[in-house]
Amino acid sequence: MSDTDDGWSGEVFGLIKEAGISLITTVPDAGLTRLLNMCSKDPDVRVVTLSTEEEGVGIGYGAWLGGTRSLLCLQSSGTGNIINGLALPAFAESPCLMLVTMRGQEGEGNPAQFPMGRAVASVFEAMGVTCLEATDNKEVASYFRQAVDMAFGEGKAVAVLIAQQVIGSKTFGK
Template structure:
């Protein structure tokens, strides 16, 4: 159960992330539904100036972001760390084709993980992004969420590189499972 204080804190960092996307001119957001990033996704969905595109799989994200860039728009992919395995082959297109790739990743297994299935990819996902030529940034504090997304967007769009922003469960909250 989430307390009112936890809910308010989640809303605050989520609004900061959404505002950073707006301020950076992000107009297209591809996403795979995710509980950790739900409020960010909901804010993007509610914005009539943002085109939000639900994906069937994270591997569709790199093609979407390449198309955005070629069409003159800035895009972002929102995903969970378990989706890194689905996206990593196509993500390396960013380096070869020189288009910006901004990914916001809910980083499972980063703090008090309660789901065994999340641990293997959660422990390796940042390394996989780095091997694909991405900069991997970590957000461990809700106070840093908006500024981190703004900095990552500037880096991605100014250098035409991939940048993954990994949101720790300290920021998103920990999912509790009953036994």
């Protein structure tokens, strides 16, 4: 993935800093590369690579117990991995902020991505997570700001979904 401006990563990074988020947990995705690179280069932001996305929910809960704000970044295919974990912030009414880059939507080159891609919003909603889906790169920052306020202001679980049309599609040579 090139490092050219995607129209949202820089703004989201600015909001991460502004919100005092100092911990990023992630199973990476191509669409998150630019943002994760910015976070990795910042000496005040710690990026934790996970073995499964669910760990990010636990790390985020523990960090909140200790006074640190965190963000879980994942590809939409990881949504299925975190259902068990989402019971924790729901039970505790504690913040759970997520940024999800979508696969399995229009333009997807890999049909294996469709089942999870189609289920993402309903899975999140079933677990009480509010979804804000940005279908244009200009919407990402405003949704992210709203999500930060809901998570850390109201103790909610919130996922900002970035639609595949914003990220671009992996075409698999088609």
